Amino acid sequence: MDLPFEPYRIKVVEKIQRIERDARARYLRESGYNVFKIPSEAIYIDLLTDSGTSAMSDQQWAAMMTGDEAYAYSRSFGDFKNTIQDIFGYEHVIPTHQGRAAESLLFAVALEAGNVVPNNIHFDTTRANVEYQQAIALDCVCDEGLDPTLEAPFKGDMSLAKLERAFEKYGVERIPFVMMTITNNSGGGQPVSMANVREVSGFCKKVGVPLIFDACRFAENAWFIQQREEGYEDREIVDICREMFAMGDGCTMSAKKDALVNIGGFLGLNDPELAQKVTNLLILKEGFPTYGGLAGRDLAAVAQGLREVLDPDYLAYRIGQIKRMGDRLDELGVPYLKPAGGHAIYVDARKALPHIPQSQFPAQVFTAALYLEGGVRGVEIGSLMFEHKDPDTGEMVNPAMELVRLAVPRRVYTHTQLEYVAQVCARVMEIGKDLQGLEIVWEPPALRHFTARLQPIGGGKMLRTP
Numbered sequence: 001m002d003l004p005f006e007p008y009r010i011k012v013v014e015k016i017q018r019i020e021r022d023a024r025a026r027y028l029r030e031s032g033y034n035v036f037k038i039p040s041e042a043i044y045i046d047l048l049t050d051s052g053t054s055a056m057s058d059q060q061w062a063a064m065m066t067g068d069e070a071y072a073y074s075r076s077f078g079d080f081k082n083t084i085q086d087i088f089g090y091e092h093v094i095p096t097h098q099g100r101a102a103e104s105l106l107f108a109v110a111l112e113a114g115n116v117v118p119n120n121i122h123f124d125t126t127r128a129n130v131e132y133q134q135a136i137a138l139d140c141v142c143d144e145g146l147d148p149t150l151e152a153p154f155k156g157d158m159s160l161a162k163l164e165r166a167f168e169k170y171g172v173e174r175i176p177f178v179m180m181t182i183t184n185n186s187g188g189g190q191p192v193s194m195a196n197v198r199e200v201s202g203f204c205k206k207v208g209v210p211l212i213f214d215a216c217r218f219a220e221n222a223w224f225i226q227q228r229e230e231g232y233e234d235r236e237i238v239d240i241c242r243e244m245f246a247m248g249d250g251c252t253m254s255a256k257k258d259a260l261v262n263i264g265g266f267l268g269l270n271d272p273e274l275a276q277k278v279t280n281l282l283i284l285k286e287g288f289p290t291y292g293g294l295a296g297r298d299l300a301a302v303a304q305g306l307r308e309v310l311d312p313d314y315l316a317y318r319i320g321q322i323k324r325m326g327d328r329l330d331e332l333g334v335p336y337l338k339p340a341g342g343h344a345i346y347v348d349a350r351k352a353l354p355h356i357p358q359s360q361f362p363a364q365v366f367t368a369a370l371y372l373e374g375g376v377r378g379v380e381i382g383s384l385m386f387e388h389k390d391p392d393t394g395e396m397v398n399p400a401m402e403l404v405r406l407a408v409p410r411r412v413y414t415h416t417q418l419e420y421v422a423q424v425c426a427r428v429m430e431i432g433k434d435l436q437g438l439e440i441v442w443e444p445p446a447l448r449h450f451t452a453r454l455q456p457i458g459g460g461k462m463l464r465t466p
C-alpha cells in the first residue's frame, strides 16, 4: 500500500460542514472575492496556511496541563531550552511569541540602515523586518529554484555565485550575516541540501560572517535530505538536524510550523554578546527572558512538539500526504509547481487559466473558484499579492508566477479530504474557460491582498454560465 499512513489515531474531532453553493456564492460576493474575509465557519477545507493550524497530540495537551507558570526560570522553560539545545545545539535560547518577533529582535540589534541580508528567498515577514531597519533583503536562490516546471531535488539551494557577487557588490562590512530558509517557503516549500549548507557555511566562515537559519520547517527539510541526498539515507533525522545547525551560528524559528503548536517561536544564538543585546530588547518588548511572551504551558507544548516532529513515521506521512495530493493533481491534469513541496502544493494559475491575463488576477480567480465550487480555501500568491510599481520606470510590474498555495495543516486533514481538494481543483479546471477575470474595486495602501475588494470584470458574474 503506497498511501501515506497516519501514525496516530484520532482522539478529538471538530465538526466542519460544507454550506450550500448559493451560500458560498453569497459569501464570495460579500467578501469582495477575497477569501481572507470569509468567516472560518463557512469554510469546508481550510488550506490558507500551515502556520499555527496544527493539531496537537495528547502528549502536548498533557504537557500544557502540567506546564509551569512561574514567572522566572519555570520548569517548562527548562524543558523548552534543553530540547532546543539538544536538536539545534545553540548556546542561547530566547523564547518569542512567534517567528517574526524573533526576526524583529535580531534585526533591531544586528542591522543598520544600508546593510544587506542575503537569503535563498526571504519569507515576507523576514523581508519586511529587514526593510524596516532600512536594510536590503537580497534573494540568492539557485536558478533552478525559479523554474516552476523543473523537477529537481533541492530547489531551495542558494546560488554560491549569487552570494559571492553580493559580497563583491556591497562589501563584507555591509553584510552582518547571511540567512538560509529551510525549507524555502516562498520558493514553493523546496528543501536545501546539506551540501549547499556546507558550501554556504564554508564561504561565510571564510569571509567571517555568521550564518543564521530561518528554521521554521527544519524537520521537513531534514526528511528531504534523508530521502534525496546521498550518504544520508541511513542517518537519523535528529542527527541530520544537528549536523546542519552546527554549520550555522544561530536560528530564528516560528514554532507555529515544525514545533506543532498554535503559537510560539524562538531565537537560538551562539554569540553571547548578541544574545545579551537581544535579551535586553526582549525584556522591553516581549517579556522576561525565560518566557518571552508565551505562557509556561506554551513552552511545554513546543518542547513536546519538537520531539514529536522528528519521528520518521510522522514525516513520511506528512510529506507523503503532500506528494500524494500532487500525484492526484497530475492524474487529473491540474498544473502545479514541481516537485510538490514539504508543506504545500502551489497550483500554476497561468497554466490553469490561460485566457485570464495577469492584470485580471488569474490566481485570485482560481482561489475564488475553489471556494465557490467546493468550499476550499487556498491563498493567492500572484499579482494581487506582489504586483508593484518599478521604482525606476514607475510602471506596474507583475510577478513571474501566478500561484495558488494550498498549505496543508499538520495532522489535521485526512487522505479523503485531500482527495476531495484534488477533485475540486479538477472541477475548477473543467469550468475554467467560463471563469471571468477580476478587477479591484477598493484597495488599502499596503499589503492589499489581505483586505482588497474585487469584482468580476464589469461587475457581472464570475462564472459565465453557458
Ligand SMILES: *Cc1c(COP(=O)(O)O)cnc(C)c1O
Pocket: 051, 098, 099, 100, 101, 123, 125, 126, 181, 185, 214, 216, 253, 254, 255, 256, 257, 264, 265
Ligand atoms: C511563518 C514564517 C515566518 C514568520 O513566522 P510567524 O510565526 O508567522 O511570525 C518566518 N519565516 C518563514 C520561512 C515562515 O514560514
